[in-house]
Amino acid sequence: MSSFSVVQNRARRCGLALVWQAGLAYIRSMTIRSDILVAGAGAAGLTTAIALAEAGFSVTVAGGLDTRRNGRTVALFEASLRLYRSLGLWERLEPLSNPLRRIRLIDDTTNPFRLPPVELEAAEIGLPAFGANIENAALVEALAAIAREMSGVRLMEGMLGDYATSDDEIEGSLSTGERLAASLLVGADGRGSKVRAYADVGAREWRYKQTAITVLLRHERPHRSTSSEFHTRSGPCTLVPMRPLDESSDGLRHRSSLVWLMSPEEGERRMALSDAALAEEVEAQVHSLHGRMALEGPRGAFPMAGLACDRLVDERIALVADAGHYYPPIGAQGLNLGLRDVAQLVDSLEDHGRTDPGGRNALADYDKRRRGDVALRTLAVDAMNRSLLIHALPVDILRSAGLAAMACIGPLRRALMHEGVAPPGRLPRLMREDRRFAS
Numbered sequence: 066m067s068s069f070s071v072v073q074n075r076a077r078r079c080g081l082a083l084v085w086q087a088g089l090a091y092i093r094s095m096t097i098r099s100d101i102l103v104a105g106a107g108a109a110g111l112t113t114a115i116a117l118a119e120a121g122f123s124v125t126v127a128g129g130l131d132t133r134r135n136g137r138t139v140a141l142f143e144a145s146l147r148l149y150r151s152l153g154l155w156e157r158l159e160p161l162s163n164p165l166r167r168i169r170l171i172d173d174t175t176n177p178f179r180l181p182p183v184e185l186e187a188a189e190i191g192l193p194a195f196g197a198n199i200e201n202a203a204l205v206e207a208l209a210a211i212a213r214e215m216s217g218v219r220l221m222e223g224m225l226g227d228y229a230t231s232d233d234e235i236e237g238s239l240s241t242g243e244r245l246a247a248s249l250l251v252g253a254d255g256r257g258s259k260v261r262a263y264a265d266v267g268a269r270e271w272r273y274k275q276t277a278i279t280v281l282l283r284h285e286r287p288h289r290s291t292s293s294e295f296h297t298r299s300g301p302c303t304l305v306p307m308r309p310l311d312e313s314s315d316g317l318r319h320r321s322s323l324v325w326l327m328s329p330e331e332g333e334r335r336m337a338l339s340d341a342a343l344a345e346e347v348e349a350q351v352h353s354l355h356g357r358m359a360l361e362g363p364r365g366a367f368p369m370a371g372l373a374c375d376r377l378v379d380e381r382i383a384l385v386a387d388a389g390h391y392y393p394p395i396g397a398q399g400l401n402l403g404l405r406d407v408a409q410l411v412d413s414l415e416d417h418g419r420t421d422p423g424g425r426n427a428l429a430d431y432d433k434r435r436r437g438d439v440a441l442r443t444l445a446v447d448a449m450n451r452s453l454l455i456h457a458l459p460v461d462i463l464r465s466a467g468l469a470a471m472a473c474i475g476p477l478r479r480a481l482m483h484e485g486v487a488p489p490g491r492l493p494r495l496m497r498e499d500r501r502f503a504s
């Protein structure tokens with residue numbers, strides 16, 4: 066080959082390499098980068114984005130905003146309210162909620178040893194209320210509005226997937242076409258988490274032969290800000306207090322949300338009932354506690370399942386809330402547990418992830434500090450649920466003995482109340498005290 070063609074070939078190869086490099090640089094420049102990418106814009110994902118932005122990280126949160134009305138509410142307990150107060154958000158959320166001052170537990174099984182109802186008062190542990198009940202869709206709408214107002218948060222609507230990890234970052238594609246990259250990917254994409262599926266995390270899922278029906282109800286008599294939990298043979302049926310209407314023409318101005326666990330067959334049958342017929346069945350189930358009832362808006366039906374993961378982290382990935390653990394809505398622990406993940410993630414990143422939020426130290430700290438709490442709640446809720454479903458005398462006796470101990474032994478009752486609403490021990494900083502950020 067002549068020296069001229071050698072030079073010509075080299076130039077051609079060099080040119081191609083340059084074009085290739087320029088192409089890569091162009092694609093990289095098209096990628097939207099931030100310190101942290103949050104997959105999922107539900108209550109957990111939006112709270113994560115807001116809290117991490119307040120801690121000084123740049124955050125992109127990507128997800129489909131699910132604000133469908135399906136009668137689903139969340140009872141948020143004291144530690145979760147402290148988180149929102151610390152972030153300066155509670156003023157925006159409180160008007161949407163109703164306080165939970167009392168919890169009434171009613172054994173409504175055929176257990177021959179069943180006790181009279183047990184009533185727990187927040188005042189007994191020095192709180193005005195255990196927490197507050199808020200419609201899920203209203204919470205998501207309010208958090209999304211707050212996130213949109215924040216300079217440190219970019220909220221992008223669409224589904225995220227097609228992940229790839231390199232040494233110093235993790236990338237994902239949005240269904241609208243954008244490529245997003247960050248040092249850390251937070252999986253807050255709920256039960257069917259794609260982030261969990263991508264991560265090398267062992268997960269065990271199990272199902273219960275139960276469906277939860279949710280719906281908002283209007284009723285005749287006031288609820289006294291009391292949540293009433295009827296423990297039936299198919300699971301709990303709970304009325305959770307909501308803000309009353311200013312007025313109503315039919316005398317039904319008081320409001321509660323319903324979470325009613327039942328067999329899948331009964332769930333199917335009840336979902337097919339007319340509004341009036343379902344309201345009648347609810348009224349019968351709760352022994353007309355709040356008088357006459359009517360349904361307010363659409364219903365939801367949720368098959369009951371549980372999930373436990375070996376760990377909540379993988380390379381440049383952290384899972385929070387339902388993406389990392391879930392169980393049936395007994396004792397209203399689900400999102401409360403998820404928000405403790407969020408608050409701990411903020412601590413771990415502030416303490417160990419300032420320069421590299423997705424680095425090993427920060428993620429190991431997060432995983433270590435969340436394991437015990439998640440495992441304990443998953444076990445406790447599972448045991449409580451199964452104790453209702455198993456028709457066996459020894460189990461009935463045990464359950465009644467537990468309830469009797471709670472009713473009669475003040476220190477035990479107070480310890481359990483603390484455990485349920487703001488577990489003592491090492492709570493993350495945002496949940497320890499009111500820590501208001503400058504706006």
Ligand SMILES: Cc1cc2nc3c(=O)[nH]c(=O)nc-3n(C[C@H](O)[C@H](O)[C@H](O)COP(=O)(O)OP(=O)(O)OC[C@H]3O[C@@H](n4cnc5c(N)ncnc54)[C@H](O)[C@@H]3O)c2cc1C
Binds near residue numbers: 225
């Ligand atoms: C009937 C019922 C009653 C409950 N009551 C209570 C209660 O009183 N108190 C309590 O603390 N907990 C309660 N829970 C549990 C609580 O609702 C959940 O723990 C909570 O909603 C979890 O929030 P999340 O943001 O993790 O998940 P989700 O609310 O499921 O949000 C996940 C979000 O991610 C989005 N998403 C999914 N895939 C992707 C993707 N690939 N890319 C981007 N986004 C994606 C979804 O569209 C969704 O917006 C209840 C649960 C049920 C079923």
